[in-house]
Amino acid sequence: MSPSAPQRAPQLTCYRTATVKGHKVFYREAGDPSSPTIVLLHGLPTSSQMFRDLIPALAGRFHLIAPDYIGFGHSDAPARGDFEYTFDHLADHVRGLLDQLGLKSYILYMQDYGGPVGFRLFARKPEKVKGFIIQNANAYMEGVGDAPKKVLLPLWEKRTPETEKPAREFVSLTGTKFHWLVGANDPEAINPDNWVLDQALLDRPGVQDYQVDLLENYKFNITLYPEWQAAFRAHKPRTLIVWGKRDPFFVPPGAEAYLRDLPEARLVWLDAGHFVLDENLHTVAEEIKAFFGG
Numbered sequence: 001m002s003p004s005a006p007q008r009a010p011q012l013t014c015y016r017t018a019t020v021k022g023h024k025v026f027y028r029e030a031g032d033p034s035s036p037t038i039v040l041l042h043g044l045p046t047s048s049q050m051f052r053d054l055i056p057a058l059a060g061r062f063h064l065i066a067p068d069y070i071g072f073g074h075s076d077a078p079a080r081g082d083f084e085y086t087f088d089h090l091a092d093h094v095r096g097l098l099d100q101l102g103l104k105s106y107i108l109y110m111q112d113y114g115g116p117v118g119f120r121l122f123a124r125k126p127e128k129v130k131g132f133i134i135q136n137a138n139a140y141m142e143g144v145g146d147a148p149k150k151v152l153l154p155l156w157e158k159r160t161p162e163t164e165k166p167a168r169e170f171v172s173l174t175g176t177k178f179h180w181l182v183g184a185n186d187p188e189a190i191n192p193d194n195w196v197l198d199q200a201l202l203d204r205p206g207v208q209d210y211q212v213d214l215l216e217n218y219k220f221n222i223t224l225y226p227e228w229q230a231a232f233r234a235h236k237p238r239t240l241i242v243w244g245k246r247d248p249f250f251v252p253p254g255a256e257a258y259l260r261d262l263p264e265a266r267l268v269w270l271d272a273g274h275f276v277l278d279e280n281l282h283t284v285a286e287e288i289k290a291f292f293g294g
Contacts, residue, residue, distance in 0.1 A: 012030065012056075013028050013029070013030040013052075013055050013056060013059070013064075014028070014029045014030065015028060015074075016028075016029055017074075018097050018100050018101075020093045020096035020097050020100065021092070021093060021096055023070055023075070023076040023078065023083070023093065024075060024076045025067055025068070025070065025075050025076075025093055025094075025096075025097050026048070026067065026068045026073055026074035026075045027048065027065055027066060027067040027068065027097060028040075028048050028051070028052075028055060028064070028065075028066040029063075029064065029065055029066075030055050030056065030058075030059040030063075030064045031058070031059040031060070031061075031062050031063040031064050032063055033063050034063070035061065035062050035063045036062055036063065036105075036106075036107060036130070036292065037062065037063040037064070037065060037103055037105070037106040037107065038058065038062050038063070038064055038065070038106065038107045038108075038109055038133070038288070038292075039065050039066075039067075039094075039098065039103075039106045039107070039108050039109065039118075040054070040055070040064060040065065040066035040109045040114075041066075041067075041094070041108060041109060041110045041111065041113075041114030041115075041117050041118045042066070042068070042069075042072070042073075042111060042112075042113065042114055043111040043112020043113045043114055043136075043137070043274075044112055044113050044171070044179075044211075044214075045170075045171055045175070045176045045179055045195075045198050045199075045202060045211075046072075046073075046194065046198045046275075047068045047069075047072045047073025047074070047198070047201070048066035048067060048068050048073055049073065049194075049197060049198075050111070050194070050275065050277065051064075051066045051109075051277070053277060053281050054277055054281060054284065054285060057281060057282075057285040058285055058288060058289070061289055061293050062107075062288075062292075062293075065097075065098070065101065065103070065106075067094055067097055069090045069093065069094065069113070069117065070083065070085075070089070070090060070093050071083070071085060071090075071207070071210055071211075071214075072201070073201065077204065077206075077207060079206055080206065080209055080210050080213065083210075085210040085211075085213040085214050085217070086213075086214070086217045086220070087113075087116045087117065087120065087214070087217055087218070087220065087221055088120070088220075090113075090117050090214075091116070091117045091120035091121060094117055094121065095120075095121055095124070098121075103128070104128065105128050105129070105130050106128065106129065106130065107129070107130050107131040107132070107133060107292060108121065108122065108129055108131070108132055108133070109133040109135065109288075110132065110133070110134055110135065110137040111135045111136055111137050111275075112136060112137055112249075112250070112274070113137075113214075114137050115134070115137030115138055115139060115221075116218070116221040116224075118132075118137070119139060119224070119228045119231075120224075122228070122231060122235075122237070123224075123227060123228060123231050126231060126234075126235040126237070129235075129237055130237070130238065131237050131238040131239065131240070131292060132237050132238070132239040132240070132241075132262075132265075133239075133240050133241075133242065133288060133292075134239065134240070134241045134242070134243075134255075134258065135241075135242050135243065135244075135276060135284070136243055136244050136247050136249075136250045136255075136274055136275075136276070137250065138250045138254045139225055139228050139229060139232075139254075139257075139258070140225060140229070140253075140254050140257035140258070141222065141225065142251075142253040142254060142257055143250050143251060143253055143254015143255070143257060144222075144250070144251075144254070145247070145248045145249050145250065145251040146248070147248040147249055148249050150166065151166040151167055151169075151170055151215070152167070152215060152218060152219070154166070155167050155212075155215060155216055156216065156219045159216055164212055167211075167212045167215045167216075168208055168212060170215065171202050171208050171211045171212075172199075172208075173195065173199045176195045176198050176199050176202065177195040177199075179195075179249075179274055179275065180194045180195050180198075180274075180275055181273075182246070182247070182248060182273040182274055183244055183245075183246030183247055183248070183272055183273015183274060184272060184273055184278075184279065185271045185272060185279055186279065189278055189279050190275075190278045190279070191278055194275075194278070229261050232258070232261040232262050233261045236262065236264070237262070238264075238291075238292070239258065239262045239264070239265035239266070240265070240266050240268070240287060240288065240291045240292070241255050241258055241265055241266065241267045241268065242268045242270055242276065242280075242283075242284050242287060243255040243267065243268070243269060243270060243276075244270050244271075244272035244273045244274060244275070244276045245269045245270065245271070245272070246271075246272065246273045247272075247273050247274045248273070248274075249274050250274070252269075255267060255269075266287075266291060268283075268287055270283065270284075
């Protein structure tokens, strides 16, 4: 019986910065750059810290890049008067980072806000994107749950101090903790560092103001859904969907909708809510390895 091939030991995560369009973009990096690259795109209300355990679980097989968007995590957080907080601009800075790193191709892992950031990258240069890992990131109207509609629709119709209140609650400590715990199979398995660290950054002066700007700007993502869906059909990226089935923000019909345009996609339901990795790290890592590991 011949010995099995040696497994490359996971590399340590490195914490780096790059200057993109005059702003510091922080990113985590691990793995062999000669391996297939996965770009990990985080959601609200968090940052690349949501991938802190997934990165070492994948680094033996993949090259991992996990940026913080401008205004999030350890990246620069310019004042609203110095930077227009839109999803177009967040995507532009991620694109600039990937260009600086010289990445010729990559797989996109997208959660929540990672969807509108990643799908913009894909729509602009689909030839660079070798696959999707979609984790509770939406591109279909049927995927928008009642919870975000109650917060966002009044804000989108007319922004006033009154319609801003639910959006500000969305990024308050109560809202941030709810994002992390909602739908969890065992709330005691969810690391409280998640919401404590996220909220410390959200509570910096001026941050919640531009977070409301982004929640208002989210309406332009919805207008792009048909364009993204057409790009899915035209280019057919290899797609793995891992979806927390008890997410009240991006509900299960949103996961199933991808199969209309990407019928070869693999859909894996997880016993989780909006965030899944605290309780399902091993499952997600093994699915990625099996699907993209060759």
